[in-house]
Amino acid sequence: MGLMEKFFGLSWGIHPEDHKRPAADAATRTMPVPERLFVSLSQHIGAPARPAVLVGQQVKKGDKLADPQGAVSAAIHAPTSGTVTAIGEIPAPHPSGLPVLAITLESDGKDEWAELQGCPDPFALEPAEISRRVAAAGVVGLGGATFPAALKLSLSQKSRVSTLIMNGGECEPYLSCDDRLMRDEAAAIVDGIRLMLHATGASEALVGIEDNKPEAIAAMSEAARPYAEVRIRPVPARYPMGSEKQLILVLTGQEVPADGRPGDVGVVVHNVGTARAVHEAIRHGRPLVSRLVTVNGACVGQPGNIFVPVGALVEEVLAFAGGLKKTPERLIMGGPMMGMSLPHARVPVVKGTSGILALDAAQVADRAQEPCIRCASCVRACPIGLLPLEMARHIQVGDLKGAVGVGLKDCIACGCCAYVCPSHIPLVQYFAHAKGEMAAQERARLRAEATRKLAQARSERLEREAREKAELAARRKAERAAAAAAAASASPAVTEGAQA
Amino acid sequence: MTNTYNASRTFASPHAHGGSGVRHTMVRVQFALLPATLFGFWLYGWPAFFLWLITLLSCLAFEFMSLRLMGRQQIGRTLGDGSALLTGWLLAMTLPPWAPWWVGVVGAFIAIVIGKQVFGGLGHNVFNPAMVARVALLISFPLPLTTWVAPLPLTSAAAPGFVEGLQITLGQMHLTDAMSSATLLGYAKTELSRGVDLVQALAGDHAPGLSWSGIRAGSLGESAAVLILAGGLFLLVTGVIRWQAPLGVLAGVAVPAAIAHAVAPGHYLDAGTHLLSGALMLGAFFIATDYVTSPTTGQGQLIFGLGVGLITWVIRSLGGYPEGVAFAILLMNALTPIIDRYTKPRILGRTRAGRPIDPPPVGKGA
Amino acid sequence: MLAAILSLTILGALLGLALGIASRLLHVETPPVQAELEAMLPGTNCGQCGFPGCSGAAAALAEGSAPPTCCPPGGKALAAAIAEKLGLSLDLSSLTDEGPKLATIAEDLCIGCCRCLKSCPTDAILGAPKQIHNILKEACTGCAACVDHCPTEAVVMQPVPVTLQHWVMPKPLAA
Amino acid sequence: MSGTIRTLVRDGLWDNNVVFAQMLALCPAMAVTTSGTNGLGMGLASTAVLVVANVLVSLLRHIISPQVRIPVFIVLIASLVTVVDMVLNAWLHELYKVLGLFIALIVVNCAILGRAEAFASRSNPWHALIDGLAMGIGFTGALTLIGLIREFLGSGTLFAQASQLLGPAFSFLEIRVAGYGGALLMILPPGAFAVLGFLLAGKRVIDARREARAAAAATPATA
């Protein structure tokens, strides 16, 4: 393993300029609740939540607005008190700008919490009960993947993980919300971590924090000192350190199998922000209705970290953060490496919104694409060991199968390849396109299969009907013949015929 | 508050860039070539400069014509990426400095049109264009391509002046026997074929030790091996190239050369002479490291380099030509896809064969 | 001379015998590509390809008179699969999926005549005489077979709107 | 009828040219074409064999069974070539000295087997004759063209030694470019590949332009 560690420890990933300060050092602010909130029903991986309120209904802050639907889903709660004024489509925080279902909540200005059920001694609770409460609070992974946290907790319980890895890597440039949380609320995070240890049954928690956040490391070490099972582990600052597989590799030396989950190597990974949300949900009974968002970029008036209620519009968040100094070249939700470009600023903040970046042209550094010169910078940068240049060539000519053959499915879309490409080839876009195409083809295939079954059912039905008709006709004919015969031969048979 | 932001199209991540560029790389390589080139101009005088200029300009002209013919957009930008210029420069470095003008023009045509654009342009060529041109010229026009001039530094009295230099390049003045000279490797090959022992042959004027100064017959790219090496080290330090391919080439030549020389010093040149002679340094640092035509992984580049070195030594020692760097590079260029295929990096979480790795027994991780 | 002629003749005869026997022993039936193709096609016999049903299209594909892209309901995925089966190279990049369409019924036009019901290859239309019909989205394959049977033009093909889940990142423009 | 023949001729000369469209017989096309004369000689010899083989196969087409058709074709072609070889050697010895090397090569010229298989075995002798002639001339043209280009670029001459092949009356064809020694590479194998590649590309460009022009001409007619 030593050689492997050396190999990966030295060669993967990139060293982007982090741009985290001064935003990371600015004091955290809390944004006042805007008049109207647009609470998206798709704030997590999995099926959208099902509305549980009616238009016109009055709700308190923390009241449930929508129920989870299906196995992988999460509940959604009211970020403030007020009236549900609409349930309909709004533009999604997504590059496509396609609509998404959302509940519109008109604030009454009081921001009144509903009755909350805290728990003074959560360690007395069954682990399963903790998972249940986390689920009820609608907690999802706050690192960006927004996987329902409760589901992960109960899955880890089943697969008997031994180590809980807390992701404090925050390797994306510009973003500092996790850093800020660790500095400001280390105690709450450590408490959340201990709750998660209890819920998963893991024996220890390793908190990986990149070494470019010394304040966070100090605060967390201080908060974790009483608890031997919570260990703070500084890791080298390198992108994508915050990626699950990379962090596990660095902290435990274990490699997660390509088609497997972290549970296969006895670990589970959660984000530090999630730990705080768990703490809030269990100790105070507060569901996840707001989060810390980094607002940063050259176009932002006062960059910093802001507590934003879920459902606030990006445009309002930007206005609170001192407004825009100039028209941004690109507006991004999330980090610059993996975040989504937004079509405009009138999209709502969701649970997974770690940052809102308004970058200028120099920061985006977008240039026209040039031909690939096979310099292999992307090969060296790829943290997974893929050949981005070959994948892109396959996709360019529409050979998706070939792209899969050289590892498309292992791609984590971290963006390292496109970041280093001297020819400015939008490699990640190729991969995203190909993955989308593959999914579309798979859907088409499934649909064609279903169609064939339906067509078969129909032809069987037609056959059956024809057969039944023929049988019926035959039977009638036989009956008539029998009746005629009976009538001809003797009269006592008449009653029998009538009975038939 | 400015609120006019509206994206005109969909942008994919990442929304940042490291700032590297194709042009940037090409300029650095050209910068690294500069010392050796200037030394060559001084050593061989005006004709060397004229030939260099003609080759470069022809490359640009043929690139422009090809792009026009193929109906490409933004020809100016493609020309500006510096790749055609670099190809021309590298080609000029390998030509006899007093070769007539048409050698440069025909070489540029072969390099740019046949070596590069026919394959689809930058990034698609299988073979290094400069080496394609070099080999095609050598085979097509053996006479002008093997006529070397003895060093006549610009500062010396015998050096041709500006006008004389022009006449030489335009082919209106023929080299006298007194002016012409053989390269070290060529001389060694001739002597060997006459059955003269190398130990005797390489004494006096032809002592290999003279190679360090670079003052001897040859092309711009082979006279100043030390300056080329310096340029190569500059590229290595600035991260334009990586160490695997150059090291492979040097080792691929030096190791068999050292062994053979130890066994039969009369028949085989020693490793030092091999390293400092011919286009080896240029090949190792500037040609074998060509991104487009060499393997993508470090492991692959090492194999590639070793192959180039070994084939070079075999051609030099056992083949018909005194020098074999260009042939060796072309041969290994052809093998690049295969090397690439077998030196793919291991995908994280998968075995080399591409199957997912077996998970370790659970619970061990702590 | 005679020996040469004789030996060559005998050699020819022997080789001919060997070939004749071999052609008998090694006789291979051509693989039933047509059946395989038919199994790949949707089987709805919608007729959009212009051939008499899916088996007709399979026959045409097998003998090469129909392009692999002939089945609109199958889309890109089917075209690629057929091309692979037939060993054809297919430039899929030029093939643009129009996007799936589904049949819908304009309720104000439907007179409940039940004619469309019988034409549907997947029994996707629900309805009874004098009742406004309805189309099961899940079962409709967008084959448009029903459109021509409606006397009041109440059946309309409408594109399926793109949703967030179905959105595909556009391919970058080639440099 | 004349339409069929016109198609046959056009196929042979251009549309379905042995070298440029069918990409057959590339071995002789590349190996032999170091000069225009060589290309012409090889082309003429092949044409002769092609025509006779086509007619023979066509005559025998009804009695040849599919199982042994390939061996029968090969025996026929090989014997034919050997007879031609001997006859030339005996009575046209000067010509044989120029072409002798290539005549044996005609046996393995897949263009001849290809035509027997693809055309002559299913056509009447008259059509087979025309086809053989057209294909042969097309082949000769291609070879001569490649040979001339390679010869011109490679040795700076045109139709060198043509008089040995065609007789002294044709010595006017022999042209030498003064002061040009030629690029050796062109008469070596790589030159053959390069010239063939450029000619193939050229043919495609011409075809594409013709198609575009035809399409352009057709559009207003339909509109």
Add this chain to the structure above:
Amino acid sequence: MSLEQLKENTLYQPLLLGAVALLASASLAWAASATRDAIAAAEARDLRDSLAQVLPEGFADNDLLADSAQVEVGEAKPLTVYRARLGGTPQGTVFKVVGKGYAGPITILMAVDRDGRTLGVRVLKHTETPGLGDKIEIGKADWITTLSGKTLESARWAVKKDGGEFDQFAGATITPRAVLNAVRGGLETFARHREAMLGLPQDGEPAGKAIARKEGKSS
């Protein structure tokens, strides 16, 4: 349609292929017998032409082709020599030597007179680089004629680069060197086997004495 049915019969194949083979071999046999004499005559004419090239006009009055012999020269194969006589007196001999060229063997025909002087040298076959090494052909350059009229002693049999008296070609040294080596080898062979090659009686006869004296002088 009986033919179609017949074709499916397994016995039809050997019959057909056999018949075709018979036809083909018969025609080949006919052609071979018909052309044999003509081919032999043509080849003899060729050889005579080449012999005439290396021998001066009027040097011999016999039919060289008829006066050939196999001479053992200590190599694997005996050397075929053609003797030139004038009025029955041996004047010289013509034979082939093979040089090791740059790209393969170079076949050379050389004529030597009774004094061991080259009468003429011609390259019959070679695979040297066109444009460089092919200057050894008489059609390309007249370099080969500079080899005529030289004896083993009278000339320094090497190219100028190697200290000899013959020109090398610019850019190619190996080819002329190979030709010179081969011709010198031929002269040496002649010196060693002079009698046998000229067709002189080994000893005893007056003519033989005179020549033996000469040989003694030259050795």
